[in-house]
Amino acid sequence: MNSRGMLVWRILAILGWLGLVAVIGTVQIWRQHGGGPRTLAAQESRAAWPTGEYFLEGSPDSISNPEVASALAQAKSLSRAFRYAAQQVLPTVVKIRTVTLPGRLGSDRLPGFPFGDMLPPENPFSPRSQPSPGLGSGVIIHPEGIVLTNRHVVEDSQEVIVQLYDGREYRAADVRSDDQTDLAVLRIVPESPLPAARLGDSDQLEIGDWVIAIGHPFELEQTVSAGIISAKGRTLSAVQRARFLQTDAAINPGNSGGPLVNLEGEVVGINTAIFSRTGGNQGIGFAIPINLAKWVVPHLIEFGRVPRSYIGIELVALTPSEAKRAGVEQGVLVGRVFPGSPAEKAGIRREDIIVSYDGRPIRDPADLQELVERSPADTEHQIEVLRDGRKIALAVVVKPMPEDFGPRTLGGFYQNRDWGMLATDMTPQAARRLGVKINQGVLVIHVDPGRPAAAAGLREGMIIVEVGGKAVSNTAEFREAIRSFSLAEGIPITVESRDGRKQLVVRLNQ
Template sequence: MTRHGTEPLLETHDTSGKESVARLSPWALVGIVGLVIALLADAPLQGADTAPTVEEQAVAQAKSLSIAFRNAARAVIPTVVQVRTSQQRKPKDPLSDLFGGPSIPNDGNREMGLGSGVIVDPSGVVLTNHHVVENADTVTIQLPDGRVYPAEDVHSDPDSDLAVVRFHPEVPLENVAKLGDSDALDIGDWVIAVGSPFELEGTVSAGIISARDRTLPSVGRARFLQTDAAINPGNSGGPLVDLDGNVVGINTAIFSRNGGYQGIGFAIPINRAKWVMQQLLEYGKVRRAYIGVSIDKVTPPDAEVLGIPLGRGVIVNRVFRESPADKAGLQVDDVILSFDGVSVAAPGDLQEVVERAELNKPHELVIVRDGKQMKLSISVELMPETSQLARRMEQNESEVPDKPRKRHYDKDLGLMICDYDRALGRTLGVDVLGGVVVISADTGKPAHRSGLRSGMVILRAAGERVADVDALLAILEKADLEQGIVLEVADRAGRQVIRLKTAE
């Protein structure tokens, strides 16, 4: 029954011989369902998503990086090959040391070598290191699936330590490496190294880019990427790869005291390798341009004397006769700031941009001479073969005439000086092109008080290059020595700037 039109929440009915049954009205059902929903919303549900903990986030990030490594490795491993070499080992003939001349023929033994390489063209082109195939009688390429092919052509460049090996597969290869952009790399970027260290093919190690633009005395024309990814014997020629699976370098060398991995490895940047590879494939050798100068970095004393910012440009130490630089009017002590709009901050910068320059075409040099910036037009030429270049350098050396060393003693300064020459430079341990040698500086006199010492070589005075004693005397004669003049000097320890003045 109802009361004033209001339905009861719970209504009971008697049924003869049956249990009493409770019936929910529709409005009651709505209310109870709402109450249950509210209670459930306030209570934590079993299995519901919750915010990840710091530890869970760290694991997730590690897994994400692991997946990136995995994908990069999967992309490049099928493109990495073993480069196997052999050559005749010829034991040294002890009689040749006694009597000279050619060695007595000897069969010797076969010396086997193993390196790595990376497939860069489906027709069968492998990029590797020069030192992997150097002096080899035979070269074979073993693919990851075990197929072995003899090398048909091998072209290499010792100056960059790069080589290309051609072989002929039955059908075009499916797996070819993607070549990336090494200029986009930065210190701290993750990379992986792939190769066959100790004949363990397809070995992957991980690390970061530790440094850029490293130089090695064993490779004259290369600036390396440094990495702490493990590189060991057998890795040479294999790829250094970014997390996108792109080859960014060719693994080349390690720094080690015991021959094994010690955390310092070096790879040739792929952008440089691309240019060398193209030259080797097109010409069978690398055709480099040159301008014919000897250059050095600008030292703090150079910058102070020449009045240029430190870290900009390279200083010209020598201009070879009849070279492109000589024809263009480049002079000793010029500071080269840029070549064709590319800024130069170190000798390697200029070397790299010049060697790739188009031959027999005018290029723009921006230089500083006598404190003034100016432009020169220069037409680069093909660099002579190493032997020809060495002969030209020897000719330049022989053109410097021998002459008696002039001496001079300045009583007021307490300074004994003489002309510099190469023989005296070797004795002093100072290899420079010219200058004035300090024979002695009297204790208590201005020269000694200013810091000049026996064995120093004065290179510049008041910003001018000092060629000999007469040149230095001419500069001193017109200088205000009470205020002092700046001298750039060199000794066994290096170069420095000294202010020579008479006032105490």
């Protein structure tokens, strides 16, 4: 073999050796990374469960960032406050089950307001042919078995069962309610004293304060939700003598009558209503301030009703432009003075602007209504009015409110719950605002969606001028006129608006 052949063989030998080394190295790497043939036992050995601690744990001490540690400490402190408040009140919260008499329309249970807790979904306005079950909440306010709740929870009930925190059940021995505030008290007879909630001062609440709502939403027992006070002094058409607390604490059907509680564990409100387009919580709930309940409940217990005083005037809220023209920042306009009323005897006149009552400023009709109604009957009070640019002091002696006077005058409202409508007497002032020439009739100021009035085509701002072809000049005549008709068969009415006159028929099941 010549030298050239030897060189070729050497090169081939070197290449072969390098290739063998590469193959061996690849196999070794493959095996090290889990490749290659292995027995099932070997695979099972590698898949064995680890031993020892299975969860990672830490403690606040391990947080090195001081700002994060401080924030966590504050959050835990707030959590403890919520826990304390809930623990104080939970033993006093009760579930209320009712059976409602058949044949009732349940007209007070407006859709979404107050809670239509257990209404038949197919038609909440048709007469019930069978006893209807209902569910709500309440809170014990006296160890001897006095329970505070909403009127609409127990209204028209044939039977009311109260279930305590520990599961014991009692049948309500007595039920007393006030339809003007939607509050009710129940009396049960326990074998021994019960835990009772402490009542706070709702006037001390401020927007942004933390609160918790407790109740039995959707039959989920003892549910606690948290939120803040979103607003104060809200008015709702279906409850005329209450200015509500608004909260974003989750409130749902079944919460009606349950307590709204501050962080001190004191009841500051009674959960009553929600604003909802779906029937569930949308972050807008309303509670009756507990200070109103403190005034109502003793009357219900002592008299079985709530006596109120009146002065006999119809009030109209001042618009900002009207207040500016009159030279006042706030007040209410007297739209009418009823003949023979305390107001007439005191010298109050139509078009007067009432600016104070016993030295207290009057911002809106609800302010004056509340002060007058809570004044003891036959007591004298000072009213300051603005008349022709001059302030005049008058003395008025309040009198017991007549049974048929009610909401349509002092507060300026007439409510027909069967129709789902809130109205007032038409006045020249209202005519000017609406741009119409009619000074008499029944002015519609609110219509509840889905109710007979809305279904018939009634809208806010319309004026009802006839019922069945007979003219009506005010709410009293209207109320008398509709008694001759059946809502089930239909009530023909004539309405006026800026669009002209039209005929409507209001009936159930439209």
